[in-house]
Amino acid sequence: MKSLKYLLILCLILSFSDLAMSQTTKVIEIKTKSTSLVYTVDQTNRLVFQYFGRATASPAGFLKQKAYPKPDTNRDYSYEAYPTFGLGNINEPALAAIHADGSLNTELEFLSVERDDSRSDLEKTVIHLKDRVYDFEVELHTNAFFSEDVISQWVVIRNLEKGPVHLTNFASSFLPLKAESYYLTHFYGAWAGEMGMVEEKLENGIKVIECKKGVRTTQTENPSFILSLNHPALENEGDCYGGSLAWSGNYRLAFQLDELKKLNIISGINPFLSAWSLNPGESFTTPEMIYTYSNEGRGQVSRNLHEWGRKYGMVGGDQIHDIVLNSWEGAYFSFDENTLTGMMDDAAELGIETFVLDDGWFGNKYPRSNDDAGLGDWQTNKNKLPRGLDYLIDYAHSKGLKFGLWIEPEMVNPESELAENHPEWIVQSPGREKIAWRNQLLLDLSNPKVQDFVYNVFDSLLTTHPGIEYIKWDANRHVEQAGSTWLPASEQTHFWVLYTKGLYTVYERIRAKYPNFMIQDCASGGGRLDYGALKYHNEYWTSDNTDPLSRIFIQYGTSLIYPPVGSASHVSTSPNHQTQRMTPLKFRFDVATTGRLGMELQPKNIQGKEREFAVESIRNYKQTIRPLVTVGDLYRLISPYDDGGWASQMYVAKDKAEAVLFAFSIAPHTRGVFPTVKLNGLDETKHYQVKEINKNGRVRFWGDGQTFAGDYLMNVGIELNISDQFDSAVFLLKEMK
Numbered sequence: 001m002k003s004l005k006y007l008l009i010l011c012l013i014l015s016f017s018d019l020a021m022s023q024t025t026k027v028i029e030i031k032t033k034s035t036s037l038v039y040t041v042d043q044t045n046r047l048v049f050q051y052f053g054r055a056t057a058s059p060a061g062f063l064k065q066k067a068y069p070k071p072d073t074n075r076d077y078s079y080e081a082y083p084t085f086g087l088g089n090i091n092e093p094a095l096a097a098i099h100a101d102g103s104l105n106t107e108l109e110f111l112s113v114e115r116d117d118s119r120s121d122l123e124k125t126v127i128h129l130k131d132r133v134y135d136f137e138v139e140l141h142t143n144a145f146f147s148e149d150v151i152s153q154w155v156v157i158r159n160l161e162k163g164p165v166h167l168t169n170f171a172s173s174f175l176p177l178k179a180e181s182y183y184l185t186h187f188y189g190a191w192a193g194e195m196g197m198v199e200e201k202l203e204n205g206i207k208v209i210e211c212k213k214g215v216r217t218t219q220t221e222n223p224s225f226i227l228s229l230n231h232p233a234l235e236n237e238g239d240c241y242g243g244s245l246a247w248s249g250n251y252r253l254a255f256q257l258d259e260l261k262k263l264n265i266i267s268g269i270n271p272f273l274s275a276w277s278l279n280p281g282e283s284f285t286t287p288e289m290i291y292t293y294s295n296e297g298r299g300q301v302s303r304n305l306h307e308w309g310r311k312y313g314m315v316g317g318d319q320i321h322d323i324v325l326n327s328w329e330g331a332y333f334s335f336d337e338n339t340l341t342g343m344m345d346d347a348a349e350l351g352i353e354t355f356v357l358d359d360g361w362f363g364n365k366y367p368r369s370n371d372d373a374g375l376g377d378w379q380t381n382k383n384k385l386p387r388g389l390d391y392l393i394d395y396a397h398s399k400g401l402k403f404g405l406w407i408e409p410e411m412v413n414p415e416s417e418l419a420e421n422h423p424e425w426i427v428q429s430p431g432r433e434k435i436a437w438r439n440q441l442l443l444d445l446s447n448p449k450v451q452d453f454v455y456n457v458f459d460s461l462l463t464t465h466p467g468i469e470y471i472k473w474d475a476n477r478h479v480e481q482a483g484s485t486w487l488p489a490s491e492q493t494h495f496w497v498l499y500t501k502g503l504y505t506v507y508e509r510i511r512a513k514y515p516n517f518m519i520q521d522c523a524s525g526g527g528r529l530d531y532g533a534l535k536y537h538n539e540y541w542t543s544d545n546t547d548p549l550s551r552i553f554i555q556y557g558t559s560l561i562y563p564p565v566g567s568a569s570h571v572s573t574s575p576n577h578q579t580q581r582m583t584p585l586k587f588r589f590d591v592a593t594t595g596r597l598g599m600e601l602q603p604k605n606i607q608g609k610e611r612e613f614a615v616e617s618i619r620n621y622k623q624t625i626r627p628l629v630t631v632g633d634l635y636r637l638i639s640p641y642d643d644g645g646w647a648s649q650m651y652v653a654k655d656k657a658e659a660v661l662f663a664f665s666i667a668p669h670t671r672g673v674f675p676t677v678k679l680n681g682l683d684e685t686k687h688y689q690v691k692e693i694n695k696n697g698r699v700r701f702w703g704d705g706q707t708f709a710g711d712y713l714m715n716v717g718i719e720l721n722i723s724d725q726f727d728s729a730v731f732l733l734k735e736m737k
């Protein structure tokens with residue numbers, strides 16, 4: 001009798017489990033050239049994440065897909081496409097909402113899918129989801145960029161309930177992965193040391209990459225990662241995912257290795273103190289999370305991101321960028337007309353194309369002779385520049401140079417007319433003393449009047465001085481005390497998101513009027529380097545650290561995510577102002593020519609042989625290197641993070657007929673120790689002449705000028721005579737027919 005009872009219970013459990021085994025009723029496959037992202041809908045209308053990786057030839061297999069039942073429940077082990085708190089998800093939620101009636105639970109069901117494949121380069125998919133009980137909807141958007149193998153994802157959350165809904169978590173995207181082990185590469189740093197690379201094996205628990213600084217958010221971490229499955233990331237092989245959040249405010253990328261050994265990646269705006277209330281009928285749109293995948297290692301991941309970034313992620317990414325002389329390290333705040341026109345004379349002689357006047361040109365009641373006054377008062381300082389900006393602009397033009405100008409329109413010195421006239425525009429907390437950073441405070445961009453002001457700083461400068469052709473947009477502090485005199489008490493938590501959205505509103509207006517105008521993205525160096533900001537910029541100031549050795553590391557990390565064409569990379573003086581390190585001019589040039597070349601010094605101090613070298617190097621950059629840096633494919637050959645004390649990389653033209661190779665000696669080496677550099681990205685069957693340029697009196701390869709087969713260069717490699725620390729070599733490769 002007893003055993004019959006157990007048998008009955010067992011039968012019940014079995015039939016219950018069988019019922020719980022979810023059945024797939026629909027497959028949604030989103031495809032790029034080599035990747036597939038697959039969701040399925042099960043018989044209970046759950047949208048389930050199935051797969052993101054190498055393209056599937058037969059997605060029909062997913063129709064047969066079933067998930068095993070969890071014990072003691074009618075749920076199964078499948079992962080929702082966009083997991084919410086409430087019913088079925090015990091991991092980090094992408095979305096958590098307090099509904100109008102106070103309920104904490106959300107459970108989304110699939111409603112429909114819309115696809116727009118009218119463009120050959122980009123397919124748009126919107127999956128409509130709705131809470132099973134409430135009138136609360138989520139649209140899951142995915143853009144698939146076919147040729148670049150990039151997808152981007154974001155959500156629109158809509159409240160159709162009778163009362164307000166409070167969002168406490170509102171991530172852009174959820175990506176679960178399954179492997180034996182997971183290796184996360186992320187990018188940490190500080191002022192003058194951005195995009196340092198670190199790789200770690202993820203263990204159970206949650207690893208978080210985040211920022212709560214509100215503004216200048218990418219100096220200490222970057223909202224980007226590379227994730228390698230089963231082993232540390234390799235340059236040319238292995239399953240690798242790249243991700244980057246297009247958002248310039250607080251972010252949070254959480255990597256949870258859960259009890260099922262799956263990695264749950266939740267990326268989006270940092271919900272820290274940012275609860276968002278959605279009134280009936282309102283919606284909230286999250287920023288885009290950008291992903292790519294390759295089974296050819298992080299090299300291909302970064303090339304995918306570069307291709308995408310140049311085309312969709314920045315302004316004019318495929319355009320040749322001018323060589324710039326920026327006045328900052330050459331003059332700082334101490335200049336007059338003669339200093340600047342003298343710099344322009346030299347710039348023109350050297351072959352530079354744009355002169356940029358950095359900080360210090362404005363403020364009269366409170367002159368900007370240091371960083372403690374004048375910020376916010378965007379009128380030309382009459383003492384320093386009695387004939388105004390137009391005199392300088394005309395002078396630049398007379399020398400064949402374009403003229404650029406520095407602004408920092410989101411910020412204000414307490415000692416300024418702007419702070420006197422509009423104290424209410426400053427970010428502040430009632431009754432508390434305001435904390436200055438670099439003697440400055442932040443303007444409250446959640447306020448539309450401040451947005452107008454910031455827009456007008458840009459627009460009036462360009463309308464009054466139409467000869468300006470370049471703006472360097474700086475931002476030198478973060479949020480210390482959040483608080484807006486504009487927002488009601490109940491919406492103070494909206495400040496963080498509204499600041500960034502306010503900034504983007506300003507940029508949208510600017511780009512509507514000045515679509516291709518050259519704007520540099522700068523925030524104390526690389527403090528605002530993310531695809532949210534880059535979308536409005538043509539280039540980025542990679543770091544305030546212009547030391548070439550530091551730059552090799554900074555630019556290496558940067559190049560894993562962002563296109564090198566935008567990486568402003570300037571030759572500065574020696575000893576370097578940030579590190580005091582002394583390096584030869586050739587080394588400084590060779591490093592700077594791996595990105596968007598510029599100079600950041602007093603050029604009259606370069607004389608004699610050094611000047612001849614500078615002229616030659618700039619000429620070579622224009623003629624041969626620049627087109628390859630602009631649109632060529634980057635191959636990293638030797639990592640500066642390796643133990644050898646070398647670094648090397650190359651850019652290869654799309655047709656593989658030309659390439660430029662850079663190699664650097666970054667540590668002392670004993671006599672007779674040389675690096676062998678194995679090239680990459682060439683056509684094995686083509687023959688290339690290898691010719692050293694910027695030699696500066698010495699040949700560094702025994703085969704200089706000779707022709708080699710592509711397969712020899714890539715498999716055998718070439719040994720370079722660059723043992724001395726800070727020696728370097730640049731070679732042009734040209735196909736010989």
Ligand code: DGJ
Pocket residue numbers: 328358359406474476522523524525541543544
């Ligand atoms: C910080 C920037 O990163 C520098 O290049 C320079 O523009 C200074 N600000 C000027 O204040």
